[in-house]
Amino acid sequence: MQEGKILGYRRINRDLLRGVFENPVKYWAIVLFLGLVVLFAVGAAGFMVNRGIGVTGLNRPVFWGFLITNFVFWIGISHAGVMLSAILRLSKAEWRRPATRAAEVLTIFSLMTAVLMPFIHTGRPWRLMYWVFPYDFSRGIWPDIRSPLVWDPSAVNTYLLSSILFVFIALVPDLAVIRDRSSGIRRIAYSVLSLGWRGTPRQWKLQAIAGILLSALILPVFVSVHSIVSWDFGMAVSVNSWHSTIFAPYFVIGAVHSGVSGVVTVMIFMRWLFGWEEYVRREHIDALGRLLIVIAIAWFYFFAMEFLFGIYGQEGDELATRSLQIFGHPWGWLFLTFIITAFFFPVPLWLFRNVRRSFLWMTITTISVNVGMWLERFIIIVPGLARKQIFTQSWYTYAPSPIEIMIVAGTFALVLMLFLLFAKVFPLIPIFDIKEGQILTDEIKVGRRRVPAVIREE
Amino acid sequence: MTTTADNNRDRVQITVDGPELNSRMVTEQVSRDFFNVTRNYRWLVAILGSVFVIGIIALILRFLDGFGVSERAQWGYYSAMFAFLLITAGSAPLVAVGLRWTKNHWRRPFSRVSELYAAVGLLTILWFLPLMALLPPLEGRRSLWVSDEFIGVPLWWDFFAVLGLVVCGLTLLVLSAIPDMAVLARHGDDGPRARLLRSISGFWRGSQSQWNYHRIGLTALGAFYFMLLIMVQTMINVDFVMSLVPGWKDSIMPAHQALTGLQTAIGLVLVTTFILRATGRYKDFIPMESFWSFSKILLALCLLWAYFWFAALITFWYGRTPTELNVLSTFMFESYRIPFLLNFFFSFLIPFLILIWNPVRKSVLGPTLAGASVLIGAFFMTIRLYVPAFGIEDVTGHTLKAVQPAILPDVLDIFIILGGLAGAALIYLLASRIFPILSIWEVKEGLLYQRVRPLLRSKFLVLGKPD
Numbered sequence: 001m002q003e004g005k006i007l008g009y010r011r012i013n014r015d016l017l018r019g020v021f022e023n024p025v026k027y028w029a030i031v032l033f034l035g036l037v038v039l040f041a042v043g044a045a046g047f048m049v050n051r052g053i054g055v056t057g058l059n060r061p062v063f064w065g066f067l068i069t070n071f072v073f074w075i076g077i078s079h080a081g082v083m084l085s086a087i088l089r090l091s092k093a094e095w096r097r098p099a100t101r102a103a104e105v106l107t108i109f110s111l112m113t114a115v116l117m118p119f120i121h122t123g124r125p126w127r128l129m130y131w132v133f134p135y136d137f138s139r140g141i142w143p144d145i146r147s148p149l150v151w152d153p154s155a156v157n158t159y160l161l162s163s164i165l166f167v168f169i170a171l172v173p174d175l176a177v178i179r180d181r182s183s184g185i186r187r188i189a190y191s192v193l194s195l196g197w198r199g200t201p202r203q204w205k206l207q208a209i210a211g212i213l214l215s216a217l218i219l220p221v222f223v224s225v226h227s228i229v230s231w232d233f234g235m236a237v238s239v240n241s242w243h244s245t246i247f248a249p250y251f252v253i254g255a256v257h258s259g260v261s262g263v264v265t266v267m268i269f270m271r272w273l274f275g276w277e278e279y280v281r282r283e284h285i286d287a288l289g290r291l292l293i294v295i296a297i298a299w300f301y302f303f304a305m306e307f308l309f310g311i312y313g314q315e316g317d318e319l320a321t322r323s324l325q326i327f328g329h330p331w332g333w334l335f336l337t338f339i340i341t342a343f344f345f346p347v348p349l350w351l352f353r354n355v356r357r358s359f360l361w362m363t364i365t366t367i368s369v370n371v372g373m374w375l376e377r378f379i380i381i382v383p384g385l386a387r388k389q390i391f392t393q394s395w396y397t398y399a400p401s402p403i404e405i406m407i408v409a410g411t412f413a414l415v416l417m418l419f420l421l422f423a424k425v426f427p428l429i430p431i432f433d434i435k436e437g438q439i440l441t442d443e444i445k446v447g448r449r450r451v452p453a454v455i456r457e458e
Numbered sequence: 459m460t461t462t463a464d465n466n467r468d469r470v471q472i473t474v475d476g477p478e479l480n481s482r483m484v485t486e487q488v489s490r491d492f493f494n495v496t497r498n499y500r501w502l503v504a505i506l507g508s509v510f511v512i513g514i515i516a517l518i519l520r521f522l523d524g525f526g527v528s529e530r531a532q533w534g535y536y537s538a539m540f541a542f543l544l545i546t547a548g549s550a551p552l553v554a555v556g557l558r559w560t561k562n563h564w565r566r567p568f569s570r571v572s573e574l575y576a577a578v579g580l581l582t583i584l585w586f587l588p589l590m591a592l593l594p595p596l597e598g599r600r601s602l603w604v605s606d607e608f609i610g611v612p613l614w615w616d617f618f619a620v621l622g623l624v625v626c627g628l629t630l631l632v633l634s635a636i637p638d639m640a641v642l643a644r645h646g647d648d649g650p651r652a653r654l655l656r657s658i659s660g661f662w663r664g665s666q667s668q669w670n671y672h673r674i675g676l677t678a679l680g681a682f683y684f685m686l687l688i689m690v691q692t693m694i695n696v697d698f699v700m701s702l703v704p705g706w707k708d709s710i711m712p713a714h715q716a717l718t719g720l721q722t723a724i725g726l727v728l729v730t731t732f733i734l735r736a737t738g739r740y741k742d743f744i745p746m747e748s749f750w751s752f753s754k755i756l757l758a759l760c761l762l763w764a765y766f767w768f769a770a771l772i773t774f775w776y777g778r779t780p781t782e783l784n785v786l787s788t789f790m791f792e793s794y795r796i797p798f799l800l801n802f803f804f805s806f807l808i809p810f811l812i813l814i815w816n817p818v819r820k821s822v823l824g825p826t827l828a829g830a831s832v833l834i835g836a837f838f839m840t841i842r843l844y845v846p847a848f849g850i851e852d853v854t855g856h857t858l859k860a861v862q863p864a865i866l867p868d869v870l871d872i873f874i875i876l877g878g879l880a881g882a883a884l885i886y887l888l889a890s891r892i893f894p895i896l897s898i899w900e901v902k903e904g905l906l907y908q909r910v911r912p913l914l915r916s917k918f919l920v921l922g923k924p925d
Contacts, residue, residue, distance in 0.1 A: 090754075094923075223765060235776040243777055246709035248769040301688060302713065309709035312602055312696075315856075444468065444922045446906050451922040455913065 019423040034417035041410015053123035066404040071117035080259025081107025082222035086215035095287040148231040173432040240321040250302040258373035261366035282357040289356030342372025468909040489645035506884040513877010534845035535871035541840040549719030550575030555680035566904040567744040570897040576627030577889035598854035638898040691716040702847040704855040705781030728829030753825035757813040793864040797842035805835025
């Protein structure tokens, strides 16, 4: 551990503010490309709103398809922020420092994207207004507060707000650094945002306390969000394979699995884009790789339990649904791809130190995890719905339309684009955290060997 | 970065305010305590042995009362005791395994305290044997094994899984203790215990390659033990609880039992270490900071416990099928309401309210009380799960048709339970005469990497991170 050099504060400021003050051509080229994809997706969503959801592949009885799968996926990715930032901050893991902000920002943008999905999925997004504000008091039309579908927006919005607050609190000292290096309107904007930060001992103390308190408070919110998303499914007794008590923790651990993998991918991408070789080092992805092994194994246990208990009941309908998931066409192939890409391909590779320390392999394996985790949600949602009705003419097999594919592709571009735009305005690696890490880095002598060490404040 | 001059001002301490320590102090204190058998120890062994014998007599009387599949109901408390031993003592070695992976320095004094519980596995496996004759055949009921055509399902698979766990735990204990046994063999007189230590650890020279194999062995065995434990908890929970209740399908329950195991493992280690400390032994090597660090993990596990329980509750509450409602009534809200409430209070509410306060966490007593609480909670959890499951007569069918009446313990049940607890404590005490209760090599290794160093106007703990 601690393979980094001791860097001066000036160097740290220069390196980590490169994204804010410099304009590399490749940055704008990527933003432009992503912007075009987003534009296509917006066009597709507009077309769908104009023509109705008949342009999607949804049909009786499968009314949740690509868009809801994508909603669950992005909610899952958003779990990386708190997992890495809050838990590692509370446990004082030194290697967290370069990863925390990227994780938190990924949380915010993936949550915002996730919220868009049910919106678009309704086909008539303006009708959400009726749902939030009951339009007819006299007839007593209210949203059913006993439904997890109503808890969802509350939980997601609470998580979004607290995540924004979490990011902002950690940003304040860095905003002051940018303020001191800016002029004109930019300086005014950063002055307002940095809330008069001067770096006094009292301000640092308050900032540290706020960070710890928010870390602790946000954890229950983080768990609640994906639990409630899982209960959107788990409460439905009528759909085989959904009504399972393990769904909540299974969804949460799955979200952490895909979210932490997403953070690794993004960190490596940012390292390449902004030249942060001194900050995102092999030791960091090695540590994240080890964490991913534990998370992946825990996830696999929950997956196995969920699946085994589907068979355990020995009920004909449920067995038929499980059979469809594994052997039916095209679900069998998707299932195989899912389990290989989410677990059997990456996890054995992560056991090798050389793989964990390779940026290329970590990129491949973490992308593989997210391919698998996207498919996992798809396989949970659609085959169950396809066999929902006992008395039916045919068990309809869902296939996504080009419109849905474009919208889903657009969400990936949107998250990445927002991420890059954020990096243009704010530092993606917390400057003050890196500096603090440098102060706390030390060495001790053991026999004739010098061993890296950290200073523990408490 | 500090200079060599700073290094010269370093003091070998494991806390900022603690005494200066050296490796010789560790060896001397442990070997003194190890070879010195006190009068209190003898008394304790005698009392525990007596209670254990009474428990065995009660067990014999229970056998005479009736033993077999049709008399299953009166063995409910016995099965609960087995589950309690498996959950607590079976999970305890995981504390050493898990914390060794995370490479925390504060873990060091707890390692052997937790590994020694592997010895209790000898009692667990013996306790399991009668249960094998009490399980009804798989025919006509649900099972994790899908088909009863597999050879030996579920009994022999369960038996070999528990046996494998016990053997793995004991191997882990012996492997971990070998360097310490070699040290103690040199420090002891020529008595039978010193000879025993020499015969076990005679090959140990402490060479680089031996240490490498030792490290790899501990890591591999630890990983194996972890996976085996989770598997055993899952199998036992399904075969001895869920599959005996027609229609009960609760996919989170095995994970919940495994999680309770992790929770109680920490509770057990905290309580044991507290007693060790309270008797005046190893106080300098077991600082308050270690309890503090542990308390944070225990708090997180208590919250997770409540989360798992709620996930199951809300799914059943919303499902509202007849079986789900009857399961809720039987296991939580009607027949076994009192054990359930005690379980909930002791496993979650009380430790949560204790550990939420940092000043309480930052003490020796606070985490210990929370640890004791989760042990009591786990005890009532096994009662509210295993006793009603064993009380159901007709285990075939796909629906639990009625709420099951509660089965109260009789005098024999109480003595069997007390005997089981005494037996576990007795084995632990006896094992501590063969394996030192403080891991000498780990504490010594910790002293190499922990320093207190002056910085500006204060002193700080500096922790070496070699890899």
